[in-house]
Amino acid sequence: xxxxxxxxxxxxxxxxxxxxxxxxxGRGGGMSDMFGGGMGSMASGSSVAERNxxxxxxxxxxxxxxxxxxxxxxxx
Numbered sequence: 001x002x003x004x005x006x007x008x009x010x011x012x013x014x015x016x017x018x019x020x021x022x023x024x025x026g027r028g029g030g031m032s033d034m035f036g037g038g039m040g041s042m043a044s045g046s047s048v049a050e051r052n053x054x055x056x057x058x059x060x061x062x063x064x065x066x067x068x069x070x071x072x073x074x075x076x
Contacts, residue, residue: 006070013063025050
């Protein structure tokens with residue numbers, strides 16, 4: 001029963017992460033931004049909504065990681 005509950009939570013959290021990641025605005029222009037070329041745009045700050053979206057995405061990611069670990073330990 002616990003395994004079924006963990007799988008349901010995993011599916012809900014994975015769907016939520018997909019939705020939250022797609023809500024993020026694109027910031028980069030390519031590979032140069034990945035290696036520090038976009039620091040000027042990141043230093044300008046962000047709105048409250050963007051910061052809350054970042055927090056929700058991080059929280060959802062942490063729940064996903066711990067739930068995945070719980071599922072992997074459950075199947076050993």
